[in-house]
Amino acid sequence: MNRYTIPICLAVWLSGIWHVASAQAAETRILFLHHSTGQNLIAEGAVRESLHDLGYAFYDHGYNEEGLRDASGESTGISYEIPDDNTDPDGWAAVFSQPFTSPPQNAFSHMLAYDVIMFKSCFPASNIVDDDQLSQYKAYYLTIKERMDEHPGNLFIILTPPPAIPADSDPEAAARARSFSRWLSSDEYLGGHPNIATFDLFDELAGDDNYLRLEYRTDEYDGHPNHAANAAVGPVLVDFIDRTISGFQPAASETTASSSVQDTEAQEQTTDTVSFPASPTSAGSEAEDTDASARERTILVAAGGAVLTLITIIWIVRRKQKSPLSL
Numbered sequence: 001m002n003r004y005t006i007p008i009c010l011a012v013w014l015s016g017i018w019h020v021a022s023a024q025a026a027e028t029r030i031l032f033l034h035h036s037t038g039q040n041l042i043a044e045g046a047v048r049e050s051l052h053d054l055g056y057a058f059y060d061h062g063y064n065e066e067g068l069r070d071a072s073g074e075s076t077g078i079s080y081e082i083p084d085d086n087t088d089p090d091g092w093a094a095v096f097s098q099p100f101t102s103p104p105q106n107a108f109s110h111m112l113a114y115d116v117i118m119f120k121s122c123f124p125a126s127n128i129v130d131d132d133q134l135s136q137y138k139a140y141y142l143t144i145k146e147r148m149d150e151h152p153g154n155l156f157i158i159l160t161p162p163p164a165i166p167a168d169s170d171p172e173a174a175a176r177a178r179s180f181s182r183w184l185s186s187d188e189y190l191g192g193h194p195n196i197a198t199f200d201l202f203d204e205l206a207g208d209d210n211y212l213r214l215e216y217r218t219d220e221y222d223g224h225p226n227h228a229a230n231a232a233v234g235p236v237l238v239d240f241i242d243r244t245i246s247g248f249q250p251a252a253s254e255t256t257a258s259s260s261v262q263d264t265e266a267q268e269q270t271t272d273t274v275s276f277p278a279s280p281t282s283a284g285s286e287a288e289d290t291d292a293s294a295r296e297r298t299i300l301v302a303a304g305g306a307v308l309t310l311i312t313i314i315w316i317v318r319r320k321q322k323s324p325l326s327l
Helices: 005-025 036-044 047-053 089-096 107-111 131-149 171-184 201-205 227-246 259-267 287-322
Strands: 029-033 057-061 116-120 155-159 196-199
Touching: 029 036, 036 047, 036 057, 036 227, 047 057, 047 227, 089 107, 089 131, 116 227, 131 171, 155 227, 171 201, 196 227, 201 227
Parallel strands: 029 057, 029 116, 116 155, 155 196
Antiparallel strands: none
């Protein structure tokens, strides 16, 4: 080896550290809000693992009592407190009507801390008993769309409600559920809104009769899609997420004139976020703050290593320049 071998190797090592730190800092963070059907889809469809392999950090939030799970699938002990634990269309309309506050003091504001926000209703929402209810569902999602439009820097992915089983519905209600899922997936709803996408979970799981396919049923009374359903849909969902994120060009989020007023008012209210002792996470911490701090620490460590490495390189080069020996 000549006297430049060690400096060159150290420089290559330094470059590798910097690229790793940069990649971690730029990691896309996904939040999926759901109940039991969503949890089964994550676990039995290998959603978290597959998205991790693609370089995404996937978080999910179940029932309020379960709260937020981090990118490793561990409970954070933090709940975003979805109002009334309601993930039906009216429940999501209530969430999306909440004021944006900084720091976050409600479910909607916590959601916006993530790059990608996914949300769904469970199979009871597919029992649409009449046309008036169908019209009301559409009205809810039109108000939701208006709110999503205010945040073009975030990507929102809607999952249509999974189909019901015959024991929980009837042919007319099931047909309305099909109509609703098609509307949510249509250009009529999505056209001109580049930060909104719809994964048609209903269509992936429903048969021609608009009920959950027979091979995807747990039994005649349990409306949850079974393991076979989740194993089949999981990879399709992951591919959809990856393609949608890859094609998304985030715009700068709009700041409304009333945001500072909302923030001031929020400081006077009791926070909606509830922490409970389900993990070592401290009561005052927030998952997004913890994750951001971890990324910052990674960059600081890499930067510190860069400085030390540079000093070492300079020292070695100068030492070799003064020495008649070579390596």
